[in-house]
Amino acid sequence: AQKITQTQPGMFVQEKEAVTLDCTYDTSDQSYGLFWYKQPSSGEMIFLIYQGSYDEQNATEGRYSLNFQKARKSANLVISASQLGDSAMYFCAMREYSQGGSEKLVFGKGTKLTVNP
Amino acid sequence: NAGVMQNPRHLVRRRGQEARLRCSPMKGHSHVYWYRQLPEEGLKFMVYLQKENIIDESGMPKERFSAEFPKEGPSILRIQQVVRGDSAAYFCASSPTGGWSDTQYFGPGTRLTVL
Numbered sequence: 001a002q003k004i005t006q007t008q009p010g011m012f013v014q015e016k017e018a019v020t021l022d023c024t025y026d027t028s029d030q031s032y033g034l035f036w037y038k039q040p041s042s043g044e045m046i047f048l049i050y051q052g053s054y055d056e057q058n059a060t061e062g063r064y065s066l067n068f069q070k071a072r073k074s075a076n077l078v079i080s081a082s083q084l085g086d087s088a089m090y091f092c093a094m095r096e097y098s099q100g101g102s103e104k105l106v107f108g109k110g111t112k113l114t115v116n117p
Numbered sequence: 118n119a120g121v122m123q124n125p126r127h128l129v130r131r132r133g134q135e136a137r138l139r140c141s142p143m144k145g146h147s148h149v150y151w152y153r154q155l156p157e158e159g160l161k162f163m164v165y166l167q168k169e170n171i172i173d174e175s176g177m178p179k180e181r182f183s184a185e186f187p188k189e190g191p192s193i194l195r196i197q198q199v200v201r202g203d204s205a206a207y208f209c210a211s212s213p214t215g216g217w218s219d220t221q222y223f224g225p226g227t228r229l230t231v232l
Contacts, residue, residue, distance in 0.1 A: 047223070102175075
């Protein structure tokens with residue numbers, strides 16, 4: 001079963017408008033972390049924002065905010081006032097733990113965001 | 118504050134050759150993770166290491182792939198006898214303690230092309 005689901009392969013937004021990128025997750029753990037990364041065409045992975053499962057407030061980092069709905073198991077990324085430089089792939093990821101002290105990130109398939117002038 | 122360093126950034130190998138990918142974690146980080154990204158896909162976990170220890174290699178192919186993180190020096194991902202299907206971007210990430218709220222910071226990746 002897919003642990004992280006990003007249902008939007010591609011999204012378009014006009015410059016200066018807000019956009020929401022969807023992410024739903026599946027876990028039975030009580031403690032978990034959710035992350036969003038940006039991958040521009042140059043290829044690097046840039047950390048954007050983190051939400052812990054026990055955080056009562058939605059995370060915010062500048063123009064990025066995370067709409068965390070725990071009961072729905074969703075962690076949508078909201079980008080306000082889109083800029084041309086926001087055009088990139090966006091990946092949602094969840095930290096997954098396993099026996100023996102291992103932990104890793106499980107990624108969704110990503111959403112390609114295009115910001116139009 | 119140097120970020121995660123990876124080299125080389127691009128690597129071209131012919132089938133059957135060996136590929137060595139290097140990763141230097143951020144200063145103060147003792148946990149290293151390797152991920153692989155195939156074209157048009159998300160990243161897939163390969164291996165998790167701490168200094169001199171492999172914690173989890175469940176995502177790594179059983180044959181031809183190995184990883185190490187020695188006491189001194191960078192972490193190395195080694196692919197022996199490369200095949201065309203190994204062509205991908207390989208990312209290294211590091212975190213300070215591996216705790217559940219820790220962020221993994223990624224290097225720029227190594228793009229491996231197998232001819």
